[in-house]
Amino acid sequence: MxxxxxxxxxxxxxxxxxxxxxxxxxxxxDPRDLPPVxxxxxxxxxxxxxxxxxxxxxxxxxxxxxxxxxxxxxxxxxxxxxxxxxxxxxxxxxxxxxxxxxxxxxxxxxxxxxxxxxxxxxxxxxxxxxxxxxxxxxxxxxxxxxxxxxxxxxxxxxxxxxxxxxxxxxxxxxxxxxxxxxxxxxxxxxxxxxxxxxxxxxRAERVLASVRKHREATGGDLFAEVVAAERGGPRVVTVGEHWTAFVPAAARWPYELQLFPHRRVPDLPALADAERDSLAEVLKDCLGRFAHRFDEPMNYIAAWNQAPVRRGRDDWWLHLQLFSLRRAPGKLKYLAGSESGMGVFISDTSPEDVAARLREVELP
CATH class of the missing domain: 3.30.428.10 (HIT-like)
Structure with a gap:
């Protein structure tokens, strides 16, 4: 590069x-005459x-x-x-x-x-x-x-x-x-x-708190246990050499994928070349499924969840959230009273069904 x-x-x-x-x-x-920001x-x-x-x-x-x-x-x-x-x-x-x-x-x-x-x-x-x-x-x-x-x-x-x-x-x-x-x-x-x-x-504060609480209660590694369970579960959508994309069991959004590397790394700079190659391939696959699930491409947010710069880095597992507000053709998921007022998400879709529908998408 x-x-x-x-x-x-x-x-x-x-x-x-x-x-x-x-x-x-x-x-x-740059030829423009711009005022200072x-x-x-x-x-x-x-x-x-x-x-x-x-x-x-x-x-x-x-x-x-x-x-x-x-x-x-x-x-x-x-x-x-x-x-x-x-x-x-x-x-x-x-x-x-x-x-x-x-x-x-x-x-x-x-x-x-x-x-x-x-x-x-x-x-x-x-x-x-x-x-x-x-x-x-x-x-x-x-x-x-x-x-x-x-x-x-x-x-x-x-x-x-x-x-x-x-x-x-x-x-x-x-x-x-x-x-x-x-x-x-x-x-x-x-x-x-x-x-x-x-x-x-x-979000980062809450995830770190959950990881620490789980370790104190069980001695276990919450990230590792979640990733292992999801990689072997019914919600996997696509698997690459070094990455797996799955619909999380407690997905909040109508269509949601999480992409995890198979090796724990804290952030993107820590990825090896082969892991970066695999990520590009899996990301291409997932974006294609979102684009072709319905007759019109889905809106989405792609959000990288990285370790904090200075603390909690050993507890973190890098992952990408890819999610859409589209719940059906012509229908969006609006964050109404329960979601916006109380932060309690109510989903109109089933994570297992969403995973099945995404696996069925025929990519060009």
């Missing part, structure tokens, strides 16, 4: 990733739930579903306004978000607490938000990318995880993809994001 770092007109970093053997020089200059992000502590909430009001003006000829993720080409990517073509490119929820240059001075709420502690919205563009082709769905491109993408995720983990103050690195308007994407060009959080997200 060839990695080339440059700067955009407002000083943001942009990094081009090309497969070995590429002769691209990546010397194009300014963020007013804050974190507020919810004392009752014990969770941080991010406030980023400056994002209200970000680009929202522009026409294809105005897409900011397409390459910069003659006859069209310059985009976020100065080059006329690229393979995979990563750049700092122009409208970040979290930023390393955020205003550090904030009051100790929210007005009139002494328990709502405030913190600067420190972190880093990056955009990962999977291809220069605007209308190419992630499921249509070949295995070689997905393999390059795995290396990019691993590289960005290592880079963000090295930032002082970043405690958790989260690569993810939102796909489909129903999910809430604001740009239709195939892309994902990487967030560097200054604290552990609630």
């Amino acid at each position: 060839i990695r080339t770092s440059r700067r955009l007109a407002d000083g943001r970093e942009i990094v081009y990733y090309d497969a070995d053997g590429s002769t691209a020089s990546r010397d194009a200059v 300014s963020t007013q992000s804050q974190l507020r502590w919810d004392a009752l739930l014990g969770e941080w909430v991010v406030y980023a009001a400056h994002r209200q003006t970000r680009t929202f579903l522009p026409p294809a000829d105005e897409c900011p993720l397409c390459p910069t080409r003659p006859g069209r306004p310059p985009t976020e990517v100065p080059e006329s073509d690229y393979q995979v490119v990563v750049f700092e978000n122009r409208f970040p929820s979290l930023a390393t240059a955020v205003e550090p001075d904030v009051p100790p607490a929210a007005p009139g709420a002494p328990y709502a502690q405030l913190r600067p919205g420190f972190g880093r938000c990056e955009v990962v563009v999977f291809t220069s082709e605007h209308d190419r769905a992630p499921a249509d990318l070949d295995v070689a491109r997905l393999r390059l993408l795995v290396d990019v995720w691993a590289d960005r995880t290592a880079e963000l983990s090295a930032i002082e103050g970043v405690e958790y690195v989260f690569p993810f993809e939102n796909h489909g308007e129903e999910i809430g994407v604001t740009l239709s060009h195939p892309h994902g994001q990487v967030y560097g959080y200054s604290s552990l997200p609630p």
